[in-house]
Amino acid sequence: MIALREVTKRFGATVALDSVSLDVPPGSTHVLLGSSGSGKSTVLRLILGLAAPDAGTVAVDGVVVDAHSRDRLVARMGYVVQDGGLYPHLTAVDNVTLAADAQGWSRERIAARVAELAGMAELDAATLGRYPRQLSGGQRQRVGLMRALMLDPPVLLLDEPLGALDPIVRAELQDQLGQLFAALAKTVVLVTHDIREAARLGRTITLMTAGRVVQQGTFADLVDRPADPFVRQFLTAQTLAASAAPAR
Amino acid sequence: MRARGASALALLAALWAAPAAAAPDGVIRVGSKSFTESYVLAEAIAQVVEQVGEARAERRVGLGGTGLTQRALESRAIDIYPEYTGTLARVILKDPALDTVEKLRARLEPAGLTVSGSLGFANTYALAVRSEQAERLGLRTIGDLARHPELRAAFSSGFLERDDGWPGLRARYGLGLNRVEVMEHAVTYRAIASGQVDVMDVFSTDGQLERLRLRLLQDDRHFFPDYSAVLLARRDLIARFPRTWNRLREVFEGRLDGARMARLNAMADLDGRPVPEVAAAFLGGGAPTAGGGRWPALLRELAGLTGDHLLLVLISVGAAVMLGVPMGVAAARYRRAGQVELSVIAMLQTVPALALLMFMIPLFGIGKGPALIALSLYALLPIARNTYAGMMAIEPTLLEIAWVLRLGRLRRLLRVELPLSAIAIMAGIKTAVVTTVGTATLAAFIGGGGYGTLIVRGLALDDTVTILAGAAPAALMALAFHALFELLDRAVIPRGLRA
Numbered sequence: 001m002i003a004l005r006e007v008t009k010r011f012g013a014t015v016a017l018d019s020v021s022l023d024v025p026p027g028s029t030h031v032l033l034g035s036s037g038s039g040k041s042t043v044l045r046l047i048l049g050l051a052a053p054d055a056g057t058v059a060v061d062g063v064v065v066d067a068h069s070r071d072r073l074v075a076r077m078g079y080v081v082q083d084g085g086l087y088p089h090l091t092a093v094d095n096v097t098l099a100a101d102a103q104g105w106s107r108e109r110i111a112a113r114v115a116e117l118a119g120m121a122e123l124d125a126a127t128l129g130r131y132p133r134q135l136s137g138g139q140r141q142r143v144g145l146m147r148a149l150m151l152d153p154p155v156l157l158l159d160e161p162l163g164a165l166d167p168i169v170r171a172e173l174q175d176q177l178g179q180l181f182a183a184l185a186k187t188v189v190l191v192t193h194d195i196r197e198a199a200r201l202g203r204t205i206t207l208m209t210a211g212r213v214v215q216q217g218t219f220a221d222l223v224d225r226p227a228d229p230f231v232r233q234f235l236t237a238q239t240l241a242a243s244a245a246p247a248r
Numbered sequence: 249m250r251a252r253g254a255s256a257l258a259l260l261a262a263l264w265a266a267p268a269a270a271a272p273d274g275v276i277r278v279g280s281k282s283f284t285e286s287y288v289l290a291e292a293i294a295q296v297v298e299q300v301g302e303a304r305a306e307r308r309v310g311l312g313g314t315g316l317t318q319r320a321l322e323s324r325a326i327d328i329y330p331e332y333t334g335t336l337a338r339v340i341l342k343d344p345a346l347d348t349v350e351k352l353r354a355r356l357e358p359a360g361l362t363v364s365g366s367l368g369f370a371n372t373y374a375l376a377v378r379s380e381q382a383e384r385l386g387l388r389t390i391g392d393l394a395r396h397p398e399l400r401a402a403f404s405s406g407f408l409e410r411d412d413g414w415p416g417l418r419a420r421y422g423l424g425l426n427r428v429e430v431m432e433h434a435v436t437y438r439a440i441a442s443g444q445v446d447v448m449d450v451f452s453t454d455g456q457l458e459r460l461r462l463r464l465l466q467d468d469r470h471f472f473p474d475y476s477a478v479l480l481a482r483r484d485l486i487a488r489f490p491r492t493w494n495r496l497r498e499v500f501e502g503r504l505d506g507a508r509m510a511r512l513n514a515m516a517d518l519d520g521r522p523v524p525e526v527a528a529a530f531l532g533g534g535a536p537t538a539g540g541g542r543w544p545a546l547l548r549e550l551a552g553l554t555g556d557h558l559l560l561v562l563i564s565v566g567a568a569v570m571l572g573v574p575m576g577v578a579a580a581r582y583r584r585a586g587q588v589e590l591s592v593i594a595m596l597q598t599v600p601a602l603a604l605l606m607f608m609i610p611l612f613g614i615g616k617g618p619a620l621i622a623l624s625l626y627a628l629l630p631i632a633r634n635t636y637a638g639m640m641a642i643e644p645t646l647l648e649i650a651w652v653l654r655l656g657r658l659r660r661l662l663r664v665e666l667p668l669s670a671i672a673i674m675a676g677i678k679t680a681v682v683t684t685v686g687t688a689t690l691a692a693f694i695g696g697g698g699y700g701t702l703i704v705r706g707l708a709l710d711d712t713v714t715i716l717a718g719a720a721p722a723a724l725m726a727l728a729f730h731a732l733f734e735l736l737d738r739a740v741i742p743r744g745l746r747a
Contacts, residue, residue: 050652087646090667102655131744
């Protein structure tokens with residue numbers, strides 16, 4: 001359970017988040033939708049404890065995220081960023097096993113978990129032996145996901161995980177991610193600017209602009225009962241752009 | 249790899265330091281200053297020590313001046329070296345009234361030092377001009393210079409500053425030369441021979457005077473004090489090795505007149521005979537055991553100095569890595585304190601290397617120890633600065649992910665930050681190694697050994713071959729290190745980061 005209560009966050013004079021509230025029930029997938037600069041990534045950083053709110057509270061499983069609790073709470077979270085955020089000096093598999101190593105897992109246990117995750121992410125041993133720069137964008141993203149899932153955290157936070165990928169790979173990975181989230185029953189918060197991705201992956205969606213929440217609900221809610229003109233504008237702009245694009 | 253490297257360095261340091269560690273029994277450490285006569289006399293002392301067989305002789309020659317030899321004697325880094333009564337009275341004891349050996353000896357006794365009787369010659373300061381110019385301008389005495397203020401003078405730094413040097417001389421004779429420069433003797437000889445300089449300070453027993461057709465100007469107002477050569481030694485040397493001391497006095501006291509000393513100096517300076525050979529000629533024993541001509545002797549010496557130089561570089565850069573990398577890391581962690589820290593290191597770097605070496609003397613004495621400390625300090629900046637730059641260049645997201653993955657500070661440092669900074673750190677180490685190979689040649693000025701020993705001696709003997717014998721291998725070593733570190737990059741820089 002992730003809960004934001006009237007959270008405000010400023011960076012200097014800029015208001016990144018303006019009294020944002022949000023509930024993500026355990027085991028569900030929630031999408032933060034918005035164009036860049038809308039504050040959606042800041043929400044993830046607050047949940048992780050990488051930033052602290054200026055007002056309001058962020059709580060994970062009933063524990064408020066602060067300087068004292070964040071080290072403990074982060075153990076329950078996996079974090080995936082755009083293009084994987086992999087360490088360029090480590091092979092894919094070394095990236096994946098880094099956290100387990102730090103936790104003192106045995107070799108056998110690590111190998112078993114890597115095999116399990118590799119099957120899930122559809123990556124073979126040869127690919128996992130390569131360095132990030134030798135991998136395709138899609139492969140890097142899968143490795144990033146494997147790394148986030150290595151310790152099997154109950155919460156998964158993804159920041160534009162498919163942002164750097166071309167449309168075909170993107171669509172394919174969206175389907176796989178959807179299945180994965182369903183199978184794993186994790187609490188997922190996913191940040192994206194792509195409506196199709198939001199529609200495909202999110203059980204509930206929060207549409208944000210300029211640090212404010214515009215509307216929360218299912219994709220159908222957003223389409224059928226837009227809370228204000230911006231929602232419609234945002235939806236149609238992207239849909240038009242997509243239909244104007246050449247067929248994929 | 250890091251741990252192994254560190255312990256290997258420590259072992260090297262230990263092995264190397266062992267023979268040089270605090271005065272072992274049965275060793276007499278012979279010092280000298282860095283001019284020909286001092287080298288020759290010191291070598292002769294060392295050979296006598298070896299002949300008597302009461303103690304082993306260790307040569308710590310070529311020290312860069314009276315302050316250094318004095319400090320070395322007080323700190324037991326040397327036991328004996330050739331000195332001059334005038335210098336003892338004026339520079340060391342600062343009492344010009346001490347004008348006999350007996351008075352000097354009485355004054356030195358409470359300080360635990362003593363002097364031999366006069367060796368028989370005085371090596372006083374004198375002013376020299378080219379003979380043909382002296383003829384042309386009618387220069388016979390120092391006073392005659394007053395009529396020619398246009399003459400260009402170049403004096404050694406010691407002479408220029410000492411009361412018994414230029415300041416006093418100028419006052420006594422009322423001289424007013426328009427152009428007075430500071431220049432080291434070895435350089436001045438070339439300059440005066442080629443007419444770029446007209447007047448220089450010389451030592452009256454200098455071997456070059458005859459060859460370069462220089463004339464000494466008479467000191468008709470008796471300004472220059474008596475500079476009789478003596479052996480200056482620690483008193484405990486006499487107590488520990490009485491036979492050696494007695495033999496030294498037999499061999500040296502009253503046995504060298506000025507003409508003979510000038511000939512010995514000329515043998516080294518002009519004929520290019522190795523110092524051990526010249527010393528042996530004085531002692532009447534023919535060539536010493538090492539014989540076999542100049543080149544084999546030089547090569548043998550070079551082999552030893554190469555090891556010396558290599559260790560100077562490896563140990564000082566090794567220490568600078570062990571200190572500089574953590575300092576760079578700390579600077580990146582604590583930004584404000586880091587800026588202060590890096591500024592202090594940068595300031596150290598602005599101190600001229602030679603001056604930094606000199607600063608070490610009051611703190612750590614002379615020899616390899618202080619040289620290593622100075623060189624390490626000097627190598628610190630490129631390493632600390634590049635480590636800092638490498639750490640600061642890491643993408644912040646990668647560090648945040650390290651925290652989310654709960655790597656812990658140490659693991660994050662070792663597995664993420666240092667590897668990601670490896671290229672920058674290695675570049676810093678390469679810079680440090682190559683510059684240290686060069687800077688280490690200056691260690692010889694404070695008795696630190698290495699290739700600089702040949703350069704200092706070559707300069708003192710005005711011997712280009714000897715200078716090159718030190719300078720060329722240093723350049724080669726710098727190249728070799730550069731090549732070696734290019735190879736080492738492969739081992740240290742993670743494959744994923746290499747282009």
